[in-house]
Amino acid sequence: MVASLDRNRLWLITGIPVAVFVLAFFYYPLANILGTGFSSLSDTGVESLLTSRLLAATARTIFYSLSATVLSVLFGMPLAFLLYRVRFPGQRILRSLVLVPFMLPTIVVGLAFRALFRSNGALGFLGLHESATAVVLALTFFNIALIARSVGSSWARLDYRQEDAAASLGATPFQVFWSVTLPNLRKAILASASLVFLFCATSFGLVLMVGGVRASTIETEIYLQVFSFGNLGAAAILATLQLVIVLVLLWVTRGSGYNLGVDAATSVRKFTVRNLPILFASLPGAVLILVPLGYLVFRSFSYEGSFGFGNFVQASAEGVWDSALASVTIAIASSAISIPLALFAAISLSRRQIPGAVGGWFNTALLLPLGASSVVLGLGLLLTASNLGIAGWWIIVPLAQGLVALPLVLQTMLPALKSIPSRRLEAAASLGSGPVSSLFRIELPSIRPVVLVSIGFALATALGEFGATSFLARPGQITLPVFIYQAISSPKPGSFGVALAAAVILTVLTVTVLVVTEYGFRKVGKSANVGK
Amino acid sequence: METKRFNRALAVIIATGMLVACSSGETPEETPTELTLITHGSFSLADDTFDKFTADTGITVKFHELGSAGEIVNAMNLTKNNPVGDVVWGIDNVFAAQAIESGIVSEYASPLLTAHEAPFLLKGYETWMTPVTSGDICLNYDDSWFAASDSDYGPPTSLADLKNPYYGPLIAIPAASTSSVGVGFMLATIAEFGEGGYEDFWKQLVANGATITSGWSEAYYGEFTAGGDGDKPIVVSYGSSPAYAPTTRAVASTCFSQVEYAGLVTGTKYPTAAKQLIDYLLSDNVQLQIPDEMYVFPVTDVALPADWEENALKPGSALNIDAALISQKRSEWLQAWTEIVFG
Numbered sequence: 001m002v003a004s005l006d007r008n009r010l011w012l013i014t015g016i017p018v019a020v021f022v023l024a025f026f027y028y029p030l031a032n033i034l035g036t037g038f039s040s041l042s043d044t045g046v047e048s049l050l051t052s053r054l055l056a057a058t059a060r061t062i063f064y065s066l067s068a069t070v071l072s073v074l075f076g077m078p079l080a081f082l083l084y085r086v087r088f089p090g091q092r093i094l095r096s097l098v099l100v101p102f103m104l105p106t107i108v109v110g111l112a113f114r115a116l117f118r119s120n121g122a123l124g125f126l127g128l129h130e131s132a133t134a135v136v137l138a139l140t141f142f143n144i145a146l147i148a149r150s151v152g153s154s155w156a157r158l159d160y161r162q163e164d165a166a167a168s169l170g171a172t173p174f175q176v177f178w179s180v181t182l183p184n185l186r187k188a189i190l191a192s193a194s195l196v197f198l199f200c201a202t203s204f205g206l207v208l209m210v211g212g213v214r215a216s217t218i219e220t221e222i223y224l225q226v227f228s229f230g231n232l233g234a235a236a237i238l239a240t241l242q243l244v245i246v247l248v249l250l251w252v253t254r255g256s257g258y259n260l261g262v263d264a265a266t267s268v269r270k271f272t273v274r275n276l277p278i279l280f281a282s283l284p285g286a287v288l289i290l291v292p293l294g295y296l297v298f299r300s301f302s303y304e305g306s307f308g309f310g311n312f313v314q315a316s317a318e319g320v321w322d323s324a325l326a327s328v329t330i331a332i333a334s335s336a337i338s339i340p341l342a343l344f345a346a347i348s349l350s351r352r353q354i355p356g357a358v359g360g361w362f363n364t365a366l367l368l369p370l371g372a373s374s375v376v377l378g379l380g381l382l383l384t385a386s387n388l389g390i391a392g393w394w395i396i397v398p399l400a401q402g403l404v405a406l407p408l409v410l411q412t413m414l415p416a417l418k419s420i421p422s423r424r425l426e427a428a429a430s431l432g433s434g435p436v437s438s439l440f441r442i443e444l445p446s447i448r449p450v451v452l453v454s455i456g457f458a459l460a461t462a463l464g465e466f467g468a469t470s471f472l473a474r475p476g477q478i479t480l481p482v483f484i485y486q487a488i489s490s491p492k493p494g495s496f497g498v499a500l501a502a503a504v505i506l507t508v509l510t511v512t513v514l515v516v517t518e519y520g521f522r523k524v525g526k527s528a529n530v531g532k
Numbered sequence: 533m534e535t536k537r538f539n540r541a542l543a544v545i546i547a548t549g550m551l552v553a554c555s556s557g558e559t560p561e562e563t564p565t566e567l568t569l570i571t572h573g574s575f576s577l578a579d580d581t582f583d584k585f586t587a588d589t590g591i592t593v594k595f596h597e598l599g600s601a602g603e604i605v606n607a608m609n610l611t612k613n614n615p616v617g618d619v620v621w622g623i624d625n626v627f628a629a630q631a632i633e634s635g636i637v638s639e640y641a642s643p644l645l646t647a648h649e650a651p652f653l654l655k656g657y658e659t660w661m662t663p664v665t666s667g668d669i670c671l672n673y674d675d676s677w678f679a680a681s682d683s684d685y686g687p688p689t690s691l692a693d694l695k696n697p698y699y700g701p702l703i704a705i706p707a708a709s710t711s712s713v714g715v716g717f718m719l720a721t722i723a724e725f726g727e728g729g730y731e732d733f734w735k736q737l738v739a740n741g742a743t744i745t746s747g748w749s750e751a752y753y754g755e756f757t758a759g760g761d762g763d764k765p766i767v768v769s770y771g772s773s774p775a776y777a778p779t780t781r782a783v784a785s786t787c788f789s790q791v792e793y794a795g796l797v798t799g800t801k802y803p804t805a806a807k808q809l810i811d812y813l814l815s816d817n818v819q820l821q822i823p824d825e826m827y828v829f830p831v832t833d834v835a836l837p838a839d840w841e842e843n844a845l846k847p848g849s850a851l852n853i854d855a856a857l858i859s860q861k862r863s864e865w866l867q868a869w870t871e872i873v874f875g
Contacts, residue, residue: 033610036610053874107747107749110750111749111750111753111754114750114754115754115760115761118754118755118761118762118763119763120761120763121761205746208710208746208747209745209746209747209750212744212745212746213707213709213710213744213745213746213873213874214744214873214874214875216874220710223710224709224710224870226606227600227602227603227606228602228708228709228710228863228866228870229863229866229867230606230609230630230863231863232606232610379606379607379610382607382610382611382616383610383611385616386611386613386614386615386616387611387613387614389614391596391611391614391616392568392594392596392616471598471599471603471607485573486573486574486576488749488753489573489574489747489748489749490574490827491752491769491770491772491773491776491827492776492824492827493776493777496753496759496760
């Protein structure tokens with residue numbers, strides 16, 4: 001029955017649910033809010049935009065985002081190698097640890113960077129306080145994990161034979177990397193670098209906190225127009241400008257053909273002395289991740305002038321564990337939405353029967369949610385949910401978070417699914433295997449490690465989420481990021497320490513959830529294999 | 533499979549949502565089983581606060597957080613036709629007139645208000661909203677820092693003092709563009725120097741090297757000497773802040789009064805029950821908790837915590853601007869402020 005399914009329509013069948021989801025939760029709310037904005041547009045609204053500040057904000061948005069993207073790739077690549085291309089004990093914990101910056105609330109990261117770079121701070125001598133460099137470093141801190149994990153998972157699946165062959169013909173390690181490895185990873189790097197750019201281009205709080213309030217970008221101008229000047233029309237113009245920039249970027253980095261000489265079952269080699277140079281090369285990235293995190297952990301243990309658990313005790317008394325539970329529940333619910341949808345989308349986009357133009361546009365359409373202003377999207381979701389009378393429903397927040405995680409998860413899965421050598425699928429087909437059965441027997445099992453990486457992204461996105469859903473009702477309890485924001489905004493004695501303690505708890509929780517899921521899923525996968 | 537089931541669930545959600553939206557025609561008012569209170573991000577009360585309200589009326593209270601006061605007003609304006617709640621908590625005097633003029637709240641001031649709360653009523657709109665918290669935004673300084681300093685200058689005693697270049701590098705201010713404390717402080721300077729003078733004050737402050745942060749937390753916990761790791765002994769914060777930091781003082785002549793109001797949301801299906809909820813917000817069950825839960829003053833004459841009695845600066849004779857004037861000019865003032873500070 002399944003085997004008789006028309007091979008030509010599998011892309012359509014898997015694509016439609018995903019299309020319905022993004023139409024309902026992204027495009028419709030976005031159109032709704034932009035429409036409201038443009039219809040309220042007045043001449044003064046447009047005039048207030050035509051300032052040199054806007055030009056500077058646009059230039060700054062592009063500069064920050066491009067620099068942080070380049071830096072994330074440079075710092076993230078050696079980490080990708082270490083975490084995925086070689087094996088060593090304790091690796092799995094490190095893989096989860098690099099994801100921590102990705103889910104930390106921006107207010108905590110912002111305060112950590114400010115504290116480090118302030119004139120009396122530990123790195124004050126660098127003179128980077130409120131500088132463009134500080135913003136780029138902070139944005140890079142957030143996004144290294146994206147490069148390390150998604151490029152790494154593709155790297156782990158590269159066949160060693162090509163590299164070995166080049167090396168045996170006398171190529172230096174650098175030549176091997178440059179002319180063999182890098183071309184094979186090009187697609188994965190481009191895909192994750194685009195995501196980094198999108199994240200940076202819509203970053204709001206971090207830019208203001210680390211760069212100073214004058215470091216305005218398009219996103220901060222949108223906030224200013226909506227909430228300070230009540231000018232939704234101007235905000236709609238800016239949000240459209242932002243979408244155009246994002247679309248241009250996506251068009252420039254759009255993928256061409258993709259065909260790696262990859263075999264799925266490559267076993268990763270052990271770390272050896274020969275890999276030492278890469279260990280050194282990964283130091284800048286590791287330092288950039290560890291210094292702010294170290295500062296947070298250190299500060300969380302300083303309580304009333306001495307070292308101890310005081311902040312954690314106070315945080316417990318104020319209900320941090322309830323928040324932790326709420327965070328995990330919502331994160332799991334939203335991952336249960338984003339993972340299957342992303343898998344469907346990846347299956348659809350990786351079918352060779354999908355018409356090229358359709359695939360290209362569909363892929364771009366699924367990426368766009370990351371490049372949209374979270375202020376505008378948040379208001380759009382609120383407007384739509386209130387029109388439907390469902391603004392207070394529990395499921396709305398996991399759905400919105402799933403929307404934010406979907407592009408990320410998809411871009412992690414897609415390169416892996418596309419890279420399965422067509423000869424294997426053809427061989428299966430010639431043996432009578434239908435498209436559905438080869439999907440389940442060959443394709444999905446071979447991308448299992450990548451699915452694990454995506455689950456990590458989905459959970460981390462949800463655990464740290466605070467942006468796009470900020471106008472939707474928070475279901476029942478306060479999540480950890482909300483708890484942290486409330487503590488940090490409160491003048492109560494010790495509440496700053498409580499916020500830091502909660503941030504450390506969020507960190508430990510994230511690492512635990514990631515290690516448990518990664519380990520658990522791996523076990524399930526193994527026993528399933530044994531069953532065959 | 534999972535996705536299919538999910539999509540079916542999604543279809544049900546959307547369909548039900550539409551049904552709910554369509555079936556809400558004009559029907560005689562009934563007693564609801566629940567009411568939704570729209571709140572700001574700093575809203576916090578003990579879990580059992582509304583138990584008595586539920587016991588008395590049979591109505592459960594739910595919450596919907598919409599960010600800062602400014603964010604609440606803008607978000608409610610957007611959802612005017614299908615409001616997400618019945619009562620709103622936390623629109624302050626900076627945004628109250630705008631909320632009233634744009635029609636997102638309907639006229640209702642609780643009959644339980646007494647002469648004690650009269651000073652907190654919104655001038656010009658006394659019968660429109662019910663004050664629930666009060667407080668001030670004031671210059672705070674770290675007394676121990678100035679005691680240890682060997683400079684000729686002591687702590688500032690007025691806003692005009694800040695024009696002195698000595699204080700420029702010593703002060704941290706939350707930005708009016710992104711912080712409600714910042715808006716309050718900008719309004720304090722307008723109340724003090726007038727529309728003609730406040731721009732010069734800010735130009736001077738920026739030229740003197742004042743630190744402007746995006747939010748209150750960065751200023752107080754990040755920059756202030758008595759708040760965390762900072763090196764600035766002067767900060768713009770609340771009049772109540774010294775209750776928590778005994779080495780600090782608030783400068784009374786620099787305070788801008790900030791009163792938060794509860795309002796009846798226009799378009800609620802249950803105005804009678806919503807009014808009962810507003811009345812309940814003035815009860816001791818709520819008002820007694822306000823200092824410790826939300827770090828501002830109650831409006832009724834309930835007892836204050838001991839450290840508040842001792843160190844906090846009570847709101848009263850602070851700087852003020854007519855609510856209607858704020859509503860009319862706020863955006864213009866902010867535009868000018870942004871141009872001066874952002875350059």
